[in-house]
Amino acid sequence: xxxxxxxxxxxxxxxxxxxxxxxxxxxxxxxxxxxxxxxxxxxxxxxxxxxxxxxxxxxxxxxxxxxxxxxxxxxxxxxxxxxxxxxxxxxxxxxxxxxxxxxxxxxxxxxxxxxxxxxxxxxxxxxxxxxxxxxxxxxxxxxxxxxxxxxxxxxxxxxxxxxxxxxxxxxxxxxxxxxxxxxxxxxxxxxxxxxxxxxxxxxxxxxxxxxxxxxxxxxxxxxxxxxxxxxxxxxxxxxxxxxxxxxxxxxxxxxxxxxxxxxxxxxxxxxxxxxxxxxxxxxxxxxxxxxxxxxxxxxxxxxxxxxxxxxxxxxxxxxxxxxxxxxxxxxxxxxxxxxxxxxxxxxxxxxxxxxxxxxxxxxxxxxxxxxxxxxxxxxxxxxxxxxxxxxxxxxxxxxxxxxxxxxxxxxxxxxxxxxxxxxxxxxxxxxxxxxxxxxxxxxxxxxxxxxxxxxxxxxxx
Numbered sequence: 001x002x003x004x005x006x007x008x009x010x011x012x013x014x015x016x017x018x019x020x021x022x023x024x025x026x027x028x029x030x031x032x033x034x035x036x037x038x039x040x041x042x043x044x045x046x047x048x049x050x051x052x053x054x055x056x057x058x059x060x061x062x063x064x065x066x067x068x069x070x071x072x073x074x075x076x077x078x079x080x081x082x083x084x085x086x087x088x089x090x091x092x093x094x095x096x097x098x099x100x101x102x103x104x105x106x107x108x109x110x111x112x113x114x115x116x117x118x119x120x121x122x123x124x125x126x127x128x129x130x131x132x133x134x135x136x137x138x139x140x141x142x143x144x145x146x147x148x149x150x151x152x153x154x155x156x157x158x159x160x161x162x163x164x165x166x167x168x169x170x171x172x173x174x175x176x177x178x179x180x181x182x183x184x185x186x187x188x189x190x191x192x193x194x195x196x197x198x199x200x201x202x203x204x205x206x207x208x209x210x211x212x213x214x215x216x217x218x219x220x221x222x223x224x225x226x227x228x229x230x231x232x233x234x235x236x237x238x239x240x241x242x243x244x245x246x247x248x249x250x251x252x253x254x255x256x257x258x259x260x261x262x263x264x265x266x267x268x269x270x271x272x273x274x275x276x277x278x279x280x281x282x283x284x285x286x287x288x289x290x291x292x293x294x295x296x297x298x299x300x301x302x303x304x305x306x307x308x309x310x311x312x313x314x315x316x317x318x319x320x321x322x323x324x325x326x327x328x329x330x331x332x333x334x335x336x337x338x339x340x341x342x343x344x345x346x347x348x349x350x351x352x353x354x355x356x357x358x359x360x361x362x363x364x365x366x367x368x369x370x371x372x373x374x375x376x377x378x379x380x381x382x383x384x385x386x387x388x389x390x391x392x393x394x395x396x397x398x399x400x401x402x403x404x405x406x407x408x409x410x411x412x413x414x415x416x417x418x419x420x421x422x423x424x425x426x427x428x429x430x431x432x433x434x435x436x437x438x439x440x441x442x443x444x445x446x447x448x449x450x451x452x453x454x455x456x457x458x459x460x461x
Contacts, residue, residue, distance in 0.1 A: 022110045022176075023059040024236050024260035025215065026282060027098040028275065030105040030291045036275035040282070041098020043262035045083035045090045050283045058083060058090075063151055063257040072255045072311025079149040079235060080261035086147055087231060087263045096280060097231070097263050099270040103224040106264070107217040107291050108139070108236055115240075116177045116216065117190040129246035131239075134176030136302045138237045139220045142168030145233040151257065152313055154235055155305045168235075172220040173300045176238060178292045181216035202285040212286055219295040226266045236260040239302075241310045253310040 027041040061081035156164030198210025244253035
């Protein structure tokens with residue numbers, strides 16, 4: 001009997017991987033000690049193998065779909081599959097909603113379908129170019145669901161409830177791989193995890209090798225302020241995108257999301273028997289009786305759904321600093337260009353000062369090295385050094401007037417004044433601020449005798 005169950009589970013896993021990926025199959029309450037408790041619950045419109053349906057077709061929902069021939073999600077993409085847009089169970093007698101109290105931990109269980117156990121195995125390319133730990137699962141909650149909920153809007157929801165349209169919150173962020181789950185496929189990861197966490201078919205605990213397969217789970221804490229008697233809607237969103245520059249067939253990258261939509265009946269009283277005696281178990285039910293050890297404080301390697309998006313749909317959410325904003329689109333007004341930054345001419349044969357931030361290693365600090373740019377907290381004083389070389393004619397007694405350096409625009413050509421007498425005092429020399437620790441250059445005439453080059457240094461602070 002047990003081997004028949006294993007064969008059926010293996011066939012289901014293979015079929016799921018070729019035609020689909022992963023979706024929530026069961027929901028269960030978790031006690032503070034980590035034990036599963038009470039009756040099982042199920043998502044909207046759920047059916048299982050053995051029912052008069054194709055579970056992959058009914059339960060799986062990929063966004064964007066392969067049929068859409070789109071690389072990236074858009075504002076128009078629905079979050080829930082058409083069979084899950086209304087808060088209705090397909091068969092309430094077999095697959096009812098979960099009943100739970102406010103402030104309880106619950107586990108959302110799903111088959112990994114090779115996205116964990118087959119990762120890195122020979123001839124397996126399903127997981128190539130994908131994020132670590134199987135990607136990220138984001139769990140959102142709302143008391144005000146919409147039938148045509150949009151994925152992009154929900155991805156903007158935040159933990160404090162101020163993102164998107166503000167109707168919901170981000171409740172939890174988990175890695176897809178919970179560190180324990182596996183499919184019974186004989187892979188090294190599967191065998192290693194089966195040895196550490198044996199899994200048996202329901203009613204057959206301790207019989208055989210314990211390689212029945214163990215579902216993954218996402219863990220979430222229900223809000224404490226929920227109202228008894230009113231359902232609470234959960235959206236399970238698996239972000240499994242391919243980043244750009246990895247797959248030569250999709251060099252720009254590819255979005256790949258999967259979702260399951262479900263409701264929890266919030267109640268003051270509900271079944272609290274041990275999970276072994278729970279009702280509404282699955283036709284392929286395993287005997288696992290406790291959540292993963294980290295159920296109460298799980299997090300993920302990638303925790304920002306906006307940053308995890310590959311396409312351009314959130315580009316308008318960028319703030320002026322380039323950081324994504326989860327609270328919705330920011331102002332698209334252009335950032336004004338500074339008007340008081342003077343341009344600099346390039347001095348041939350010398351490198352130009354960098355316009356980037358100082359690292360402290362290139363002389364851009366106050367150590368007395370480099371270009372002398374001083375930094376003090378958030379204020380940065382930049383010193384421009386302009387070199388001017390002038391050569392007087394041969395055998396000429398000339399006087400050179402000081403060149404005026406404007407505060408903006410290009411530095412003008414040097415003006416050489418020939419005079420047999422004294423040069424007139426310059427009148428267009430701009431005032432120059434004192435450079436700390438350096439003598440102030442004076443605006444005076446410089447006598448030149450013969451072809452002697454004059455080299456002046458002007459400081460503008």
